[in-house]
Amino acid sequence: HAAEANRTDLMTITRFVLNEQSKYPESRGDFTILLSNIVLGCKFVCAAVNKAGLAKLIGLAGETNVQGEEQKKLDVLSNDVFVKALISSGRTCILVSEEDEQATFVEPSRRGRYAVVFDPLDGSSNIDCGVSIGTIFGIYMVKDSIEPTLDEVLQPGKNMVAAGYCMYGSSCTFVLSTGAGVNGFTLDPSLGEFILTHPDIKIPKKGNIYSVNEGNAKNWDGPTAKYVERCKFPKDGSSPKSLRYVGSMVADVHRTLLYGGIFLYPADKKSPNGKLRVLYEVFPMSFLLEQAGGQAFTGKQRALDLVPNEIHERSPIFLGSYEDVEEVKALYAAEDKK
Numbered sequence: 001h002a003a004e005a006n007r008t009d010l011m012t013i014t015r016f017v018l019n020e021q022s023k024y025p026e027s028r029g030d031f032t033i034l035l036s037n038i039v040l041g042c043k044f045v046c047a048a049v050n051k052a053g054l055a056k057l058i059g060l061a062g063e064t065n066v067q068g069e070e071q072k073k074l075d076v077l078s079n080d081v082f083v084k085a086l087i088s089s090g091r092t093c094i095l096v097s098e099e100d101e102q103a104t105f106v107e108p109s110r111r112g113r114y115a116v117v118f119d120p121l122d123g124s125s126n127i128d129c130g131v132s133i134g135t136i137f138g139i140y141m142v143k144d145s146i147e148p149t150l151d152e153v154l155q156p157g158k159n160m161v162a163a164g165y166c167m168y169g170s171s172c173t174f175v176l177s178t179g180a181g182v183n184g185f186t187l188d189p190s191l192g193e194f195i196l197t198h199p200d201i202k203i204p205k206k207g208n209i210y211s212v213n214e215g216n217a218k219n220w221d222g223p224t225a226k227y228v229e230r231c232k233f234p235k236d237g238s239s240p241k242s243l244r245y246v247g248s249m250v251a252d253v254h255r256t257l258l259y260g261g262i263f264l265y266p267a268d269k270k271s272p273n274g275k276l277r278v279l280y281e282v283f284p285m286s287f288l289l290e291q292a293g294g295q296a297f298t299g300k301q302r303a304l305d306l307v308p309n310e311i312h313e314r315s316p317i318f319l320g321s322y323e324d325v326e327e328v329k330a331l332y333a334a335e336d337k338k
């Protein structure tokens, strides 16, 4: 009977968020409507990604995006789907997408109280070889939804009201935090619903995996080089950490969140601010890791305290198990004392 009970006790993401929002009497359901449109976008992209190999959606769209990278058709499709879904929700007033150089200001008649920053299809260079990719998003509540300005999104990540990602891999997994912990949902294609499968995710205090692109080693600064050396040749007699690097942030962070360890995209001589984007890669993932009991550090400060000056700004990032990131912070602090 227990199995039977489980089958009928379906906690969908919509029910879950409605339950959470009911704790805030003043909430008018706006957030739930916004989230349901993000979820709709993810379901669409999940279906498109799964079909990509067959529908010949892969391959270049012939355009390049603001990052100067070749834009693949799925990038274009995903961005269009999310922009349309977010605008039609009637709950947003500013959108910032990795694919669009300028922020989108929603026309006044459709404006709502939220600003959404997102990477519609992160890791898209991995599409053609079937490696997991994902959508990453962060949500700010704006102060002035009548005449919003860019300042509403040039806010530190700690001001976000929610953040999450959807990973398109062997299964479609949606991980979300609204500031009260982290929960994971898996898409049941037969229902078309995201079902709660990973309640209250907590990252192990310390892990034995490090995740970095070792190919950049010759350009790392001292503290990063020292930390990675320690992972490989521990001085305290402990066993070396394993290296796991997919090269798709959503996949690397999801594994870190569930198994523990540390994900690093450090600064290097070629890119002094690292590669990952503050608003829609660093902030959402840092928000999730802190909510799961881990932490996120830029090499200089707590990642969520960073105040961005422009919407596509980059930052180095070290995120993961609390104690692993503490070790990185100690190495940077020692460097600063020199």
Ligand code: P6P
Pocket (backbone or CB within 6 Å): 122, 123, 124, 125, 213, 247, 248, 249, 250, 252, 275
């Ligand atoms: P590298 C993918 O292009 C991405 O933006 C992230 O998903 C990923 O973590 C990173 O870049 C990989 O960068 O330089 O190691 O290939």
